[in-house]
Amino acid sequence: MREIPRLIFNNEIVARRADLRKVNQSTPVLKNKGALNIIFFDGMPLVNKTNSQTRLTYLFHDHWLLTHVDLTVFIGLYKGKSIFAHNIFKDRKDSSHEDTLGYFNKRIQNDLMLNMSYFLNLRNALTDISDEESALAGTGKALIHWNLNNKYCGKCGLALSIKNYGWERHCNSCNQHHFPRIDPVIIILIISGNKTLIGRSPHFPEKLYSCLAGFVEPGETIEMAAKREVQEEVGLKIYDIEYVANQPWPFPSSLMFGLKGNTNHTLLDIDKNELEDAVWLTREELKNLLKGNCNNMLPARPGTIARLLLESWVRNEI
Numbered sequence: 176m177r178e179i180p181r182l183i184f185n186n187e188i189v190a191r192r193a194d195l196r197k198v199n200q201s202t203p204v205l206k207n208k209g210a211l212n213i214i215f216f217d218g219m220p221l222v223n224k225t226n227s228q229t230r231l232t233y234l235f236h237d238h239w240l241l242t243h244v245d246l247t248v249f250i251g252l253y254k255g256k257s258i259f260a261h262n263i264f265k266d267r268k269d270s271s272h273e274d275t276l277g278y279f280n281k282r283i284q285n286d287l288m289l290n291m292s293y294f295l296n297l298r299n300a301l302t303d304i305s306d307e308e309s310a311l312a313g314t315g316k317a318l319i320h321w322n323l324n325n326k327y328c329g330k331c332g333l334a335l336s337i338k339n340y341g342w343e344r345h346c347n348s349c350n351q352h353h354f355p356r357i358d359p360v361i362i363i364l365i366i367s368g369n370k371t372l373i374g375r376s377p378h379f380p381e382k383l384y385s386c387l388a389g390f391v392e393p394g395e396t397i398e399m400a401a402k403r404e405v406q407e408e409v410g411l412k413i414y415d416i417e418y419v420a421n422q423p424w425p426f427p428s429s430l431m432f433g434l435k436g437n438t439n440h441t442l443l444d445i446d447k448n449e450l451e452d453a454v455w456l457t458r459e460e461l462k463n464l465l466k467g468n469c470n471n472m473l474p475a476r477p478g479t480i481a482r483l484l485l486e487s488w489v490r491n492e493i
């Protein structure tokens with residue numbers, strides 16, 4: 176049986192139900208006892224680890240943590256229940272990120288109902304969270320980030336009001352409507368005969384190598400962006416670009432378009448501002464890397480679209 180690589184953030188577990196976003200914002204939804212509440216601090220969801228499984232921590236509507244919330248967004252319906260994502264804010268302006276996190280962690284550890292809970296850095300621990308709940312965490316994280324970073328009107332500069340439970344902001348001064356922004360990014364498996372190219376950016380975790388990626392610019396198709404990025408980063412001309420798969424990527428608000436493309440050349444001209452290193456690997460070498468048999472390199476992590484591209488190519492599926 177064909178094994179399909181998992182892609183985190185990619186499932187349809189949430190019924191988005193735009194119609195339910197329009198309910199009166201003053202409705203005391205937190206008093207809806209059937210609702211599920213998940214909470215974030217600085218983009219990190221509160222999770223708990225029991226029996227080696229990491230799950231989101233769901234709070235009752237009257238939990239003390241919900242009194243420290245400055246933003247609530249409605250994600251949708253999950254297993255028939257309303258699910259809300261909340262952002263915890265710093266009570267004191269002069270307290271540092273670490274102080275505030277320490278304060279909440281201490282109170283959480285003293286709460287018998289929460290003492291297995293902690294704030295998870297999703298980016299560092301991508302595979303800790305289950306596939307199903309990754310969609311809840313990813314959507315909540317992205318939507319909270321957009322709201323916290325779009326408090327003022329980009330047109331006239333005045334404060335925006337929140338609408339549709341976090342899915343829209345409106346300027347009452349100039350009547351401009353603002354909607355959550357998504358940034359398209361291409362990520363591409365570059366093939367030359369029996370070899371593929373992987374590289375590492377300076378901001379990657381140590382030893383990690385992945386497919387080349389870059390933002391799509393205004394006026395570009397995803398194929399044009401792929402050609403430009405590859406030319407800029409490693410000096411290669413690519414052709415026969417094909418779409419493979421896509422993945423929402425809430426760091427903070429990307430949509431990754433996974434592509435593959437061919438090149439007739441292998442000589443690299445690496446832009447050292449963009450890439451620390453880039454290397455060609457044969458299918459056998461990549462297979463070894465994916466098995467964890469390389470001391471000095473780590474492959475793109477399971478659950479990412481880069482990993483899907485690499486594994487699919489090794490298995491001759493793309």
Ligand SMILES: [Zn+2]
Nearest residue numbers: 328331346349
């Ligand atoms: Zn305005």
